[in-house]
Amino acid sequence: MNDASAAPGSFWAARGLASWLFTTDHKRIGLLYLWCVLGFFIVGVVLGLLIRLELIAPGPTIMGAQTYNAMFTLHGVIMIFLVVIPSIPASFGNIILPLHLGAEDVAFPRLNMFSWWLYALGAATALAALFTGDGPPDTGWTFYVPFSAVTSTNVSVAVAAVFILGFSSILTGLNFIVTIHRLRAPGLTWTRLSLFAWALYATAWIQLLATPILGITGLLIIAERVLDMGVFDPARGGDPILYQHLFWIYSHPAVYIMVLPAMGVISDIIPVFARKAIFGYKTIAFSSLAIAFAGSLVWAHHMFVSGMSDTAVMVFSLLTFVVAIPSAVKVFNWVSTLYKGSIHMEPPLVFALGFIFLFTMGGITGLVLGAAGTDMHTHDTYFVVGHFHYVIFGGTGMGLFAAMHYWLPKVHGRMYNKRVATWAALILIVGMNGLYFPMYVMGLAGMPRRYYDYLPQYTAMHEASTVGSWVVAAGLALMFANLWRGLRSGPRVGPNPWGAATLEWTLPSPPPAHNFPAEPVVDRGPYDFRGVRADD
Amino acid sequence: MTDTHKDYEGAKLGMWLFLFTEILLFGGLFVLFAVYMARHHEAFHMASRHLDVRMGAANTVVLITSSWLAALAVAALKRGQDARARGLTLGTIALAGVFLVIKYFEWSAKFRHGLYPGSEHLAAGPPGEAVYFAMYYAMTGLHGLHVTVGMGVLGFAWWLMRTGRCTRADFVFLENGALYWHLVDLIWIYLFPLFYLVG
Numbered sequence: 001m002n003d004a005s006a007a008p009g010s011f012w013a014a015r016g017l018a019s020w021l022f023t024t025d026h027k028r029i030g031l032l033y034l035w036c037v038l039g040f041f042i043v044g045v046v047l048g049l050l051i052r053l054e055l056i057a058p059g060p061t062i063m064g065a066q067t068y069n070a071m072f073t074l075h076g077v078i079m080i081f082l083v084v085i086p087s088i089p090a091s092f093g094n095i096i097l098p099l100h101l102g103a104e105d106v107a108f109p110r111l112n113m114f115s116w117w118l119y120a121l122g123a124a125t126a127l128a129a130l131f132t133g134d135g136p137p138d139t140g141w142t143f144y145v146p147f148s149a150v151t152s153t154n155v156s157v158a159v160a161a162v163f164i165l166g167f168s169s170i171l172t173g174l175n176f177i178v179t180i181h182r183l184r185a186p187g188l189t190w191t192r193l194s195l196f197a198w199a200l201y202a203t204a205w206i207q208l209l210a211t212p213i214l215g216i217t218g219l220l221i222i223a224e225r226v227l228d229m230g231v232f233d234p235a236r237g238g239d240p241i242l243y244q245h246l247f248w249i250y251s252h253p254a255v256y257i258m259v260l261p262a263m264g265v266i267s268d269i270i271p272v273f274a275r276k277a278i279f280g281y282k283t284i285a286f287s288s289l290a291i292a293f294a295g296s297l298v299w300a301h302h303m304f305v306s307g308m309s310d311t312a313v314m315v316f317s318l319l320t321f322v323v324a325i326p327s328a329v330k331v332f333n334w335v336s337t338l339y340k341g342s343i344h345m346e347p348p349l350v351f352a353l354g355f356i357f358l359f360t361m362g363g364i365t366g367l368v369l370g371a372a373g374t375d376m377h378t379h380d381t382y383f384v385v386g387h388f389h390y391v392i393f394g395g396t397g398m399g400l401f402a403a404m405h406y407w408l409p410k411v412h413g414r415m416y417n418k419r420v421a422t423w424a425a426l427i428l429i430v431g432m433n434g435l436y437f438p439m440y441v442m443g444l445a446g447m448p449r450r451y452y453d454y455l456p457q458y459t460a461m462h463e464a465s466t467v468g469s470w471v472v473a474a475g476l477a478l479m480f481a482n483l484w485r486g487l488r489s490g491p492r493v494g495p496n497p498w499g500a501a502t503l504e505w506t507l508p509s510p511p512p513a514h515n516f517p518a519e520p521v522v523d524r525g526p527y528d529f530r531g532v533r534a535d536d
Numbered sequence: 537m538t539d540t541h542k543d544y545e546g547a548k549l550g551m552w553l554f555l556f557t558e559i560l561l562f563g564g565l566f567v568l569f570a571v572y573m574a575r576h577h578e579a580f581h582m583a584s585r586h587l588d589v590r591m592g593a594a595n596t597v598v599l600i601t602s603s604w605l606a607a608l609a610v611a612a613l614k615r616g617q618d619a620r621a622r623g624l625t626l627g628t629i630a631l632a633g634v635f636l637v638i639k640y641f642e643w644s645a646k647f648r649h650g651l652y653p654g655s656e657h658l659a660a661g662p663p664g665e666a667v668y669f670a671m672y673y674a675m676t677g678l679h680g681l682h683v684t685v686g687m688g689v690l691g692f693a694w695w696l697m698r699t700g701r702c703t704r705a706d707f708v709f710l711e712n713g714a715l716y717w718h719l720v721d722l723i724w725i726y727l728f729p730l731f732y733l734v735g
Contacts, residue, residue: 107546174553182546212557216564220674228654229670231568236670237576237663246564 010510024109030094040082047075052469069138076141088261099504102185102520107178115171122165129158145232149224173207187522194526199264202288214250248299256295262399273349274341277527280333287326320370347421351402358394383443413509416486427475434468499534551712579664592732602631603721606714616704
């Protein structure tokens with residue numbers, strides 16, 4: 001499939017479609033995920049650009065209101081369930097985790113293949129929801145009842161897709177937990193695990209324990225629509241607020257499924273380019289688990305204006321502030337790692353620094369939303385949209401791009417143009433601020449989210465945001481073109497172009513089909529750079 | 537890349553993790569049940585009288601017995617008594633079938649009395665009664681689905697034993713299948729008092 005990288009004996013060597021679709025090689029499954037995720041990412045980006053274009057001026061611009069409702073629903077569903085949740089764990093988690101553990105593969109290779117097939121089936125079902133029935137769903141990605149139970153659009157099929165995708169995510173998480181417990185190489189103790197592996201471990205537990213709640217919630221929506229169950233119908237003794245609880249019991253932890261693996265990538269990249277052991281290894285590892293645990297107890301901060309008791313609002317507000325602590329611990333540890341390091345400003349580090357800046361912008365505004373008082377003012381405004389996109393696109397997105405720039409030489413055995421990559425990163429960082437910062441301003445001024453039309457006083461900020469979206473699109477185009485050229489025809493690299501100390505860099509680039517010729521025996525930590533040299 | 541690698545501990549760990557996800561899947565419904573029961577205490581009390589306690593009790597006995605047979609099947613296979621293990625597995629599947637048949641008669645009796653979601657009878661009654669039956673069908677329905685899946689899993693275990701791929705030396709598939717079956721049984725042990733005995 002990629003002749004440019006096919007070196008004899010590498011995992012690229014086997015040919016033909018079947019050698020990919022029925023592979024149990026974790027590296028190939030990871031790449032299958034990566035290609036699908038990037039394909040759907042481009043679809044989601046195009047939808048987002050169209051939404052922004054519609055909002056460049058008040059009144060109808062390029063589409064009608066119903067189309068607009070379908071667009072933002074699809075943008076959300078595609079980006080959340082098909083892109084962000086599987087993004088780093090299913091792609092780079094699969095490719096890199098067994099290599100970090102010194103293992104041959106994940107614990108259940110065939111189950112891993114099955115997970116990808118479920119993902120493909122879920123994606124196909126999501127696409128079917130667009131083109132069948134009475135029009136694509138118009139509920140927003142949250143599928144809130146009572147509207148989702150009564151709208152005539154194709155909600156049932158879309159929810160079925162979410163259920164299948166959730167199943168895929170659960171199986172990946174299950175596989176990773178067992179892999180990390182059972183397949184660590186001799187000498188690879190828990191405190192010698194890479195922080196990427198720690199982040200995947202914490203993520204896997206959330207995938208495993210939170211996703212079933214989404215599953216049952218989705219099944220109940222389908223039952224409401226198809227069997228007229230009335231579980232959430234107040235006329236029949238049900239309560240729609242309970243839907244919101246069930247939905248957020250999954251969907252808030254899900255944002256940590258989205259961001260924790262990116263934090264793991266950043267924790268692995270920063271020490272390599274600072275040539276210095278990570279500051280506070282154990283606190284970073286522990287903070288991943290702390291985020292996973294505390295993050296499971298904060299869901300109702302999405303519901304401060306839904307009519308909960310004041311006591312519940314106070315408790316969930318307090319717990320939300322508690323989650324900020326481990327997140328801040330990570331940020332301070334990354335910055336401390338850079339302090340007095342020998343910094344090599346290579347593209348992965350530029351993306352990682354972009355992550356830290358953008359994630360911090362999103363994280364701090366999260367506290368504005370987590371505080372019950374200020375949330376009353378900003379709830380359901382563009383402030384929320386800005387916050388969420390700073391965290392997920394600025395955070396997870398930049399984390400994914402950092403991972404792509406960091407591991408592309410390992411996976412493809414070639415290097416991209418580093419100057420262009422750095423420029424792409426800078427354009428993206430500027431563009432994202434242009435795109436999302438005006439949303440904070442608009443939100444504080446009271447612009448509600450999801451509205452098709454707006455009052456004239458918001459025009460300037462909407463224009464600025466739309467122009468920002470074009471800068472982001474340019475940055476993405478430049479970055480993808482550069483990576484594509486790099487993996488096709490960039491200069492070949494040796495085993496360790498960055499001088500990193502984790503196990504994958506001891507293998508040739510690209511790695512062989514069977515990872516390690518002999519089972520490695522580990523006698524050092526993942527950020528112990530003594531004696532590690534970058535290729536010349 | 538290696539499919540030959542066998543890890544008994546890993547397979548058991550994976551199964552236990554999967555059982556956690558099943559508990560949480562039902563957990564969402566148990567949460568709904570708890571809230572609605574607290575809100576509509578009287579109506580739940582009254583609605584539960586429509587259920588047939590004898591049939592529910594009979595099904596409890598059937599399911600616990602089937603779980604016992606599954607445990608005996610695993611024990612037999614570990615001792616190398618292949619034929620006995622296969623017979624006990626078939627016995628488990630047969631009792632699962634009995635459970636579903638009893639369930640079928642229970643549900644169809646309810647339907648005849650107009651006790652199903654969206655029926656006029658329930659629309660005329662208090663709202664708590666309607667939500668009671670919505671939860672009843674959601675929870676026993678999902679449980680019934682799990683019984684059916686469990687029959688498939690145990691049937692596959694029987695076929696693996698029959699073809700010599702699940703043996704005394706490598707019995708983890710049957711053991712994991714039995715674990716799944718015990719979970720199905722366990723969930724029913726909670727469903728029975730919640731629905732049948734609250735009245």
